[in-house]
Amino acid sequence: MTTQNSHMHTPFAATLLERRDLSADTALFRVAPEESALRTLCSFVPGQFVQLSVPGGGEVPISPADLPAADGTLELCVRRAGHVTEVLHQAATGATLGLRGPFGTGFPLEEMAGRPVLLLAGGLGIAPLRSLLMHLLRNRNDFEEVTLMYGARQPKLMLFREELAALAAKGGLRLFLTVDFAPEESAGTFSCAVGLLPDLLKGFRFDAERTYAAVCGPPPLYRCLIGELQKAGVEAERILLSLERRMRCGIGRCCHCAIGQKLCCVDGPVFRASELRQIPEAL
Ligand SMILES: Cc1cc2nc3c(=O)[nH]c(=O)nc-3n(C[C@H](O)[C@H](O)[C@H](O)COP(=O)(O)OP(=O)(O)OC[C@H]3O[C@@H](n4cnc5c(N)ncnc54)[C@H](O)[C@@H]3O)c2cc1C
Numbered sequence: 001m002t003t004q005n006s007h008m009h010t011p012f013a014a015t016l017l018e019r020r021d022l023s024a025d026t027a028l029f030r031v032a033p034e035e036s037a038l039r040t041l042c043s044f045v046p047g048q049f050v051q052l053s054v055p056g057g058g059e060v061p062i063s064p065a066d067l068p069a070a071d072g073t074l075e076l077c078v079r080r081a082g083h084v085t086e087v088l089h090q091a092a093t094g095a096t097l098g099l100r101g102p103f104g105t106g107f108p109l110e111e112m113a114g115r116p117v118l119l120l121a122g123g124l125g126i127a128p129l130r131s132l133l134m135h136l137l138r139n140r141n142d143f144e145e146v147t148l149m150y151g152a153r154q155p156k157l158m159l160f161r162e163e164l165a166a167l168a169a170k171g172g173l174r175l176f177l178t179v180d181f182a183p184e185e186s187a188g189t190f191s192c193a194v195g196l197l198p199d200l201l202k203g204f205r206f207d208a209e210r211t212y213a214a215v216c217g218p219p220p221l222y223r224c225l226i227g228e229l230q231k232a233g234v235e236a237e238r239i240l241l242s243l244e245r246r247m248r249c250g251i252g253r254c255c256h257c258a259i260g261q262k263l264c265c266v267d268g269p270v271f272r273a274s275e276l277r278q279i280p281e282a283l
C-alpha cells in the first residue's frame with residue numbers, strides 16, 4: 001500500500017492553529033497539517049471534503065472553506081451540530097486533530113472555464129461554496145461573470161458577510177444577499193434584501209444557456225432552486241449540487257452514505273441535477 005493510499009484510512013496529524021468565530025455556533029478553524037500531508041492535500045478541488053477527526057469526539061466530513069494556503073494550512077468552517085463538532089469547538093489552540101482526504105468529486109472546473117458561474121448558497125452552504133468562490137476569483141480571467149447569491153435566516157447568521165462585501169467591492173463578483181427576516185438589531189454594515197433565496201433568481205437576467213450553477217444549502221432549498229434555474233433555462237447537466245449524507249468511511253466501503261445506487265462520498269458530494277433525476281430520495 002502506498003503512503004497516499006494508507007492515508008485514505010489513517011489520518012494525517014494536523015495542529016489547530018487558530019479559531020475565528022463567525023456566528024454564535026459557527027467558527028472558522030485554521031489547521032496546519034503535518035508536512036507529509038501537504039502533497040496529498042494540495043490535490044484538493046473545491047467541492048471535495050476531508051474526514052476531520054477530533055480526539056475524544058470522532059470523525060466528521062467537512063468541506064474545506066478554501067484551497068490550502070501557500071503554507072499548507074487549511075480553513076474549515078464548522079457549525080456546532082452535535083457531539084464531534086462540539087468537541088472541536090471546545091478544543092484549544094495547539095490541539096492535534098486528524099485529517100483524511102481529500103475525498104469525493106469536486107466541481108468540474110475545467111468544464112466551467114470560460115463560462116458564467118452562479119453560486120447559490122443557503123445558510124452553512126456558503127462554507128463548501130467559499131472554496132469554489134475563492135478559486136473563481138483567484139483565476140478571474142478564466143471565467144465569465146461570477147455571481148454569488150447567498151441567503152441566511154437573519155443578518156447575524158450570515159457568515160463571511162464583511163469578507164464577501166469587500167470582495168464584491170473590489171469588482172469581479174456580483175453579490176446578492178438576502179435574509180429570511182431582518183430583526184431590529186444591527187449586524188454590522190452590510191445591506192441585503194429580505195426574502196427567500198429562490199426569490200433572488202426570479203427576474204434575474206443572466207446568460208442561462210451558458211451558465212453553470214453551483215448550489216449548496218439545506219435540503220428543502222434544492223428542489224426549489226433547481227425548478228427556478230431550469231425555468232430560467234439552465235440545463236440539469238449544468239446544475240451542480242453539493243449534497244450531504246451521514247458518512248463513516250468516506251471512501252466507498254461502508255455504504256453509509258448511499259443515495260439510491262450512488263454513494264455520496266465517492267460519486268459525490270458534488271452531483272449534477274441530471275444525475276439525480278432517477279433518484280427521488282436524493283433531494
Ligand atoms: C460532504 C460533507 C461536507 C460537509 N461540510 C461541512 C462543513 O463545511 N461545515 C460544517 O459545519 N458541516 C459540514 N458537514 C456536516 C457535518 O459533517 C455534520 O454537521 C457533522 O458530521 C455533525 O457531527 P456531530 O457529531 O457534531 O453531530 P451529530 O451528533 O452526528 O449530529 C447532530 C445533528 O445533525 C444531524 N446530522 C449530522 N450529520 C449530518 C449530515 N451529514 N446530514 C444531515 N444531518 C446530519 C444529526 O442527525 C443530528 O440531528 C458536511 C457534511 C458532508 C457530508
Ligand code: FES
Nearest residue numbers: 248250254255265
Ligand atoms: S461513507 Fe462509507 S461508503 Fe460513503
